Amino acid sequence: MSGAARTLVLFPDAHGIARGKLVNRDCTRAVRVGFSSGVFSKDVYGHPVLFPVLAKPFGAADIKVDVTDHDGRELEGFATGLLGASAIAIGAVTDPRGDPHPLDFRAHLGNLLERTTGLCETRIGAELEFYLIGDDDRVHLAPDGQAYAFGGIGLRQRCLSDMLDALDGAGIVWRDLSQENEHDQYEIALAHTDPLEQADRIFLARMICRTVAASHGLRCTFIAVEHKDRSPSNLHLHVSARFDGSDMNASSKRIASGMRHVLDEAFLTLSPTRNSRHAQNIASFRSGASDISDGGRFSALRRLEEDGTPRVELRTPTSDANPYLAILLVLAGMNTAAASDAFPEPRPLDFDFANSITAFEESRLARAALPDETVSLYASMKRHEAQKAAEFATFEAERGALLKVL
Known part of the structure; x- marks a missing residue:
């Protein structure tokens, strides 16, 4: 055509x-x-x-x-x-x-950026994880399924290379591609941009990768938990803010404090499906608490520095998260946080899906970032999904339904 x-x-x-x-x-x-x-x-x-x-x-x-x-x-x-x-x-x-x-959470994100001085200068990078699923057994011939190995990349090189070419052709700048913790699990890291552009890139990258995989007879899926015994797929968000050197530490504290507000009040925006809640039972590089560390991979938040710029990585979002909504709430959290806020003791995350819906609906942060009608409608949709999810007799039955969409 x-x-x-x-x-x-x-x-x-x-x-x-x-x-x-x-x-x-x-x-x-x-x-x-x-x-x-x-x-x-x-x-x-x-x-x-x-x-x-x-x-x-x-x-x-x-x-x-x-x-x-x-x-x-x-x-x-x-x-x-x-x-x-x-x-x-x-x-x-x-x-x-x-x-x-x-x-339309993209419009809400744009509105927040327009009315809030300084948020447009925030820079966000993303690491998007996904699985490739095929009907053949070649994956079992891979030399290993460990992070940063090349067995999967070698076997799927034509599909993965086409994905990267398509991202290039759409102006989506990627930094690197790596094999993740499982056979046929991969991660594409996207270059840092302003918040709306980054959300657009995540949105487009998911569509493009699914389309390319289908052309190779494969399914690219962003289901959070593709298999109960395999690592979940996540959407890591790296956030940095402008600083003049003297307030470098304060900038990181403000970002981290804002992220903590999201974990406490709007976890639904980071882990938006019942399927994603199975991640709490899988050993992986993610935390079940709202903790923070310097460079550690086993915390919900980790402070990093790259080329002299401090940033904070939010490791909790799953790959099925709406990038516009997740980034919107992170920015809203930053907007309400003060650099002087003391970072509280970490608390366990509540992975109960129904509790997350209620917490989001009652969240002051969510209602400060979104119109009341939006919060109510989104919570209503998620309650509908919770009812539908209860109709699936097994994990595999729900997985099959999600594969058609995610």
Whole structure:
């Protein structure tokens, strides 16, 4: 398919999953594209969750995605042929009432950055982990399944190389690719950018990697726990803020304090599915408490320094986290934290899914960052997912449903 003058118009749904249409227009002028309202608010298993307030008549009204000439991202090389387009544009969603959609977390992140001085200068990097799943047994021939080994990279080199070429073609700068702790588990580290650009890159990278893998007869999945006996997949966020040298330590303390607020009040935004809660039972490089260390990999937060710039890594988010929502709450936490805040004693994280939904709904941090309607609707969607999850008799049954979406 030729990609000439064709734009892939995308929007992140409530889970940060890419949805959209291929339109026969370029990005040089504004476009408006219509979608079914139920597409936006499907649960994580792919079932529509239609809120009457957002669909008039119920289930029938459309949402609109508005794209401006500033939203386009030109595609080059391998990415053009892969996606059948010459450009990608991520738009803003209007609900059936004609208002900004309350579950458009990309728009909420942009609004927070616009109204808060200094947050745009925050730099965020990401390490995105995923599994490749195939129908063959080649993976069992790999020499090992340990971190930084090359057995998997060698066996999957064509697929992984195409992934990196496609990221290059979409302007997504990656720093390195590594094999992780298991056979066919990998991690792509994305270069540090401003917060909204980084969320966009994570969003696009997940879509691109899934598309490339499918072209090789493989499934690329960002399920948090692909197997109860294998390491979970995480989304590590590295955050640094501007400083003048004298306040280097204060900057790190403010970032870490903000992250701690998110762990305490909005863990749902970092570990957003029932599946992701199985991670607490798997031994891996992650912590079950809101602890912090200098350089240690077994803490929820770790302080680092790179090229003279201090940063804090949040290791808790799972790979199924909505990058817009996770980054939004981290920034909101930073915005409310003071550098003088004393870092409290670490507390165990509450991995109970129902408790996380209630904590998010009651969170002062969440309600300071998001409209009340957004908090209520998102909590309602997650309660719906908890009810659906209870219908799966086994872990494998739920995994099968998630593989179709994540």
